Amino acid sequence: MMPYDQYETVIGLEVHVQLNTQSKAFCGDSAAFGGAPNTHISPISLGHPGTLPRLNARQVEYAAKLGLALGSKINMANTFDRKNYFYADLPKGYQITQDRKPICIGGQLNILVDGAVKTIRLHHIHMEEDAGKSTHEEYSPYSLIDLNRAGVPLLEIVSEPDLRSAAEVDAFMSGMRQLVRYLGISDGNMEEGSMRCDCNVSVRPKGSMALGERCEIKNLNSMRYARRAIAYEVKRQVDLIEAGGRVQQQTLNFDPETGVTAPLRDKEDAHDYRYFPEPDLPPVVIREEQLRSWHQEMPLLPWQMRERLSQDFGLPAYDVNLLSEDPAPARFFEQLAAHTPVYKAAANLIINKVLPWCSENGVPLEQFPCPHAHLARLLHMIEEGLISNTAAYQQLFPAMAEQPSTQPDELAKALNILQNSDEGALEAWIAQAIANNPDEAERYRKGKKALIGFFMGEVMKISRGKADPKATQALLRQKLG
């Protein structure tokens, strides 16, 4: 039996979420991602002599909203602390954070792993500011510092050690990303560094209740790295224990090039951050009524949205998952559903046409040009047999996206795709199809009934798609005998 099977992995997470506020946490600089290096700066974010922090109230609001969504207890009197350390991308020589009284205490996030729901408890969530970005270039004696990110507001979400595998970490991160997007407080984008996580990993013999000695793996900025780092670290710890050694508590860095975790240098690890109360910021008091109104402003949360899509609209699980992964498609569906009772068809249209169109054209879903009422009309035209499904998807939809203010009926008319169920025209098209293909007609009469499909195609060709398929099939059977 492999020794690895006899151990259980225990993981606690520290997730950093960058908030998408307009301005930074403690000054008016833009907090937008990117920009030419060192352009979103001011004397305050540069830590110039004589400057003081001014709190961005949005940061408090966003933190409280996340706490409310996760069932945390909200701390009504918030204080800030300084975490002191020297680094070139930390202009003040300290980071403003919350050490003593985090804004959110406790709470939980339910994650879905292998179809089962698991509850991950949270220890706390606190507010802090980000540091700048250092780039260490190979073959250069210099490091480059970009302070655009210095002072951007962050939330640090600290979980209890409730996770048991990389798959659960993945599910937790996805769930958290989905939640912050639903709340509109972060884009949750790991690639741009809007979400990062540090993993505290330990192992223990299965059945043991005591926690093993843990190692912290820092700065995992993609789920792929996190999975690899955890797998490597678990194996390293088990091997160490099996060989009679002991895991030492330390901070590790994961190198994506080699796939190996390695201790940060002692000097970097031996930080004494000398936390103390930030004297430049008075306590921020959240009023009861403020908290109530934030609670009322809360949008449907991901799990509530899934419930709504499947219960209220009867959508199948596949559609629910596709629509609710991000808040925008789910909300788009809700709006479209207000105009039509054909929910399933509406979901199909969004999944198969609207979303691909937006991604091809680089248009955010919220800015899809066509009114919901027009999309609903398209669905109703199919329903009423005025146009075929194919014509609606392939011809009418693109036209609507191009001329969003024109009525769908007018567009369909102009495109000449309105279906014809007029018997006279249909009879003529069928007669022509039979006359053109006497051999096939003969074989059909002798029993090769599958040729009905061939004749359908011929009639469609002759009618240029205007023939109503149902009526055509019925009349064809009759005429072919």
Added chain:
Amino acid sequence: MPRFSALAEVRRAMSEEGLTCEQLVQYYLGQIEATASLNIYVEVYAAEALQRAREQDALYQADPSAVGRLHGMILSHKDVICYAGHGVQAGSRILEGFKSLFSATAVERLLAEGAIFIGRVNCDEFAMGSSNETSWFGPTRNAADPGRVPGGSSGGSAVAVQADTCLASLGSDTGGSVRQPASFCGVVGLKPTYARISRYGLLAYGSSFDQIGTLTHSVADAGLLLEIMAGPDEYDATVSHEPVEAYADCPAPGKPLRLAYYPEALEHPSIQPEVKAAAQGFMQQLEAAGHTVDPVAFGLLDYMIPAYYVLTTAEASSNLSRYDGIRYGYRSADAGDLLSTYKQSRAAGFGPEVKRRIMLGTFVLSAGYYDAYYTKAQRVRRLIKDRTDEIFADYDFILMPAAPTTAWPFGAKSEDPVEMYLADIFTVQANMVGAPAVCIPAGTDAAGLPIGMQLMGPKHSEAALLGLAKALHGQ
């Protein structure tokens, strides 16, 4: 040119004798030159001050009623207060060549009322000192005796007013840095209530103690400057939102007041007999004016200085982290990699007293020592606040000498930092509790050196405090 001791006199000379701002600036520039050996100014804004004076004169000539309330106010500012486009160095090598990109809120408000800044003045490095001897630019000398210290840390500001090189000067007061040099130089020094004036643009030393203050000849000017600088500021989250009163014309007290003094202060071993005698004379003057003066045991005097130095150095160790040789100011020529840039730049950029306080502050915040020092000092601060509140429940003001002694000769206390720290023993209480305090001249000792008396009131009692100070000082 007469020696002006209040803006009101300047304005009278303008309206009655046609004095202009330009003449006034010319006069003060002459004074600056004549007192160059006192080493008051770090930088003189001569051309710029004259230019601004001419602009102010043109405004006045067009319409004398259209000028600001500080028309004719020629100011200097301590080298820890930012003035956009001008150097600010905190008397330190570490900020060599640094120019501020913005003006302190206080400076902006003074400029908006027509004030003219004539230069920035010397101080102890990062306002850490009681004698002006820690400045990278060398000490400022006391105009009453150039062999003696001017006090500190706003020594340059005190001598600038004492030596008549400007009408008033902005200082900063973390533990007595405005009042103690005012006492040593025979001028009026006002430290307002904590957060009364925005700290935006004041280089931080001990953030929960720091406050901009003024050095003036008259109490009236101190009130006027305060009235203009005080009030809410979106750039300082800690600033007070209490209404700003008419500090400029505070009336003399309309009723008998109750004052307290600490017998243990007057009996303190460090006190100079003439200072004690001056205090007693001051009390008699108060009693003669119908006020009562009672001895009150404070009981915590010996804890004041240790708690103060633990807390201010803790904050300072963090506040001064930004001076790292990376983005601005001095960088050592020996700097190689990141760590050596920090070590070499800070080692050569900071003077010994600043390094001592950074190390002390770093120590008291360190894991394992935090509770024994920082937490305990915070508790002492709380006790001192509570005790002070108790006294103010029964008394309007607390009266004390501003310093135990008059100005001492250069070098006299440089060997023993603790003895130097004790020079702040009477002034620190106001900063510990955030209360306003004013120092007014109270005669001289046998050597002719100025003595100053300090009045301290409850938070936001500036109007009454200045009213009494004006009545006692006579202007």
